[in-house]
Amino acid sequence: FICTMKPAASLAVLTLIGRRRTASSFLQGNHNTRCIKFRPFQTAQLYYSSHQPNTSKNITSHQSERSTIIMEDNTRYCITTSQNCRDDDGQQSKGNKWIQIAFDSQHDTTITHYNHALSNERVAKQSAAITSTKEESNNNNNNAPIEEHEEEKEIPASVLQYQRQKRKMQAANRASKTHVTISQHLQTIYTDEHIVVTNKPSGILCVPGVNSNKSLLDLVFEMYGASEEELEALAAAAAEEANKGQGETKAQKRRRKNNERNSQTSTPDFSVVTRDNMIVHRLDMDTSGIVMFARNRHAMSKLHEAFRQKDTGSTRKVYEALLVGWLDVDCWMDVAASSSSSSSSVGEKGGDDDDNIANNNQEGDNNTDYIGGGEINLPLQRDHKHPPFMRVSTPHSEAEAHQAVADLNHAGYKKLIAKRPKASVTQFRVVKHELWMGHKVTRVELYPVTGRTHQLRVHCAALGHPILGDPAYGYYGEANPNGGFSNTMIRSISPTYATMELRDNVEKSVKESGRTMCLHAKELSLNHPVTGEW
Numbered sequence: 001f002i003c004t005m006k007p008a009a010s011l012a013v014l015t016l017i018g019r020r021r022t023a024s025s026f027l028q029g030n031h032n033t034r035c036i037k038f039r040p041f042q043t044a045q046l047y048y049s050s051h052q053p054n055t056s057k058n059i060t061s062h063q064s065e066r067s068t069i070i071m072e073d074n075t076r077y078c079i080t081t082s083q084n085c086r087d088d089d090g091q092q093s094k095g096n097k098w099i100q101i102a103f104d105s106q107h108d109t110t111i112t113h114y115n116h117a118l119s120n121e122r123v124a125k126q127s128a129a130i131t132s133t134k135e136e137s138n139n140n141n142n143n144a145p146i147e148e149h150e151e152e153k154e155i156p157a158s159v160l161q162y163q164r165q166k167r168k169m170q171a172a173n174r175a176s177k178t179h180v181t182i183s184q185h186l187q188t189i190y191t192d193e194h195i196v197v198t199n200k201p202s203g204i205l206c207v208p209g210v211n212s213n214k215s216l217l218d219l220v221f222e223m224y225g226a227s228e229e230e231l232e233a234l235a236a237a238a239a240e241e242a243n244k245g246q247g248e249t250k251a252q253k254r255r256r257k258n259n260e261r262n263s264q265t266s267t268p269d270f271s272v273v274t275r276d277n278m279i280v281h282r283l284d285m286d287t288s289g290i291v292m293f294a295r296n297r298h299a300m301s302k303l304h305e306a307f308r309q310k311d312t313g314s315t316r317k318v319y320e321a322l323l324v325g326w327l328d329v330d331c332w333m334d335v336a337a338s339s340s341s342s343s344s345s346v347g348e349k350g351g352d353d354d355d356n357i358a359n360n361n362q363e364g365d366n367n368t369d370y371i372g373g374g375e376i377n378l379p380l381q382r383d384h385k386h387p388p389f390m391r392v393s394t395p396h397s398e399a400e401a402h403q404a405v406a407d408l409n410h411a412g413y414k415k416l417i418a419k420r421p422k423a424s425v426t427q428f429r430v431v432k433h434e435l436w437m438g439h440k441v442t443r444v445e446l447y448p449v450t451g452r453t454h455q456l457r458v459h460c461a462a463l464g465h466p467i468l469g470d471p472a473y474g475y476y477g478e479a480n481p482n483g484g485f486s487n488t489m490i491r492s493i494s495p496t497y498a499t500m501e502l503r504d505n506v507e508k509s510v511k512e513s514g515r516t517m518c519l520h521a522k523e524l525s526l527n528h529p530v531t532g533e534w
Contacts, residue, residue: 390453
């Protein structure tokens with residue numbers, strides 16, 4: 001998160017920016033800017049720098065490899081890799097290794113979700129094919145040597161259920177027993193008469209939970225919210241507004257509301273808001289990082305609009321996380337290359353026409369030398385087996401979800417409908433490989449292109465590298481492991497997946513150290529709701 005102070009006639013206007021780009025005529029100049037830079041799991045560092053014009057360049061690749069993995073349910077899973085990436089000037093880029101992970105178009109549930117009959121027919125054929133394949137494999141390979149990854153023991157269902165319930169109780173106890181105070185938990189990055197920007201610690205809620213535990217919102221409202229007199233005036237105005245409509249016809253009410261809406265459009269409403277209306281976005285309890293709040297109605301409306309438009313680039317977020325195991329992009333590229341060269345029916349090798357395979361405009365810290373990156377393009381859906389969590393949507397899981405809803409409708413729950421899977425895209429960059437308490441972990445930067453629930457956590461788990469300390473999608477988590485993929489699937493998909501032994505050892509160290517989930521929202525960029533500056 002970077003804040004710049006722009007000199008004005010008599011004020012210092014603070015602009016929120018996320019990457020080096022020309023946002024106004026001021027930023028084109030050679031002015032000193034005061035920057036506050038936040039690093040995950042560290043304290044803030046204050047320094048001065050000179051802002052530079054936009055240096056963003058399109059990174060393209062002229063050589064690509066594509067491998068198609070047929071999983072145990074016959075779903076095709078494509079891995080496209082690029083190397084020798086060059087920028088617009090022909091220079092080799094820093095993160096010159098790029099992988100893209102997605103389903104084959106015929107198995108993308110965001111495209112085929114409307115054809116339920118075809119999906120059900122495909123699932124039936126897949127189940128029959130899986131059964132016959134397993135029987136044939138058992139008959140032919142009774143005396144075959146056991147591979148190393150097959151020696152990994154599966155977690156018994158009873159143990160998994162016990163651990164999930166234990167995690168749930170521990171999370172509830174932590175939320176209720178944490179004494180949330182302004183001095184310890186409210187870290188204000190920036191505030192003016194329109195917005196408040198805070199650095200949320202891990203382990204506290206953004207908004208009050210079901211047990212009305214004290215949250216970050218309570219602290220912000222207590223410190224920066226409306227006074228009692230302002231709230232009383234707001235309540236009186238609301239009561240007067242409710243009495244206005246008495247005796248009016250529907251046409252008169254509609255005409256009056258349209259006139260009020262037009263007047264509000266021409267004249268911004270800077271009236272105060274209640275506590276619940278200050279929140280415009282949120283983070284999970286165990287996620288730390290930047291959270292923004294609105295202080296008046298106009299700022300609330302503009303920020304809601306910005307955060308609602310998730311796919312338009314109106315907001316840009318950068319997260320930093322520690323993943324279990326070493327995510328090695330080189331290994332992914334080697335597997336894709338060997339697969340594409342060994343079988344033309346399974347892998348396809350691209351040529352010079354694949355210009356835009358690694359088109360990546362995200363910019364991180366210019367002082368960071370990345371060792372590769374990629375894009376995860378896997379649709380997400382609500383997990384009907386583990387509500388309210390999410391999972392990667394496959395044709396098989398989509399058909400199962402529709403069948404579950406049909407069964408519930410037949411049982412009397414007529415209003416339940418199956419929600420459509422949503423396209424979900426996450427870009428990532430590998431910063432470095434590290435050791436945490438003697439265990440292999442990977443530090444990555446995550447760029448959510450879309451903003452689905454638990455998107456980053458599910459996508460990382462679907463790579464075979466869950467976020468360290470994730471209580472839902474990690475080891476013994478409450479949600480479906482591996483983002484919804486089975487252990488057999490994740491072994492065939494991810495050449496660098498974190499083994500069950502490593503996950504078990506990491507989980508033990510997490511419990512010993514009291515470490516919460518290592519996911520930090522370190523940058524947030526958007527236009528100021530009043531000044532309009534980026």
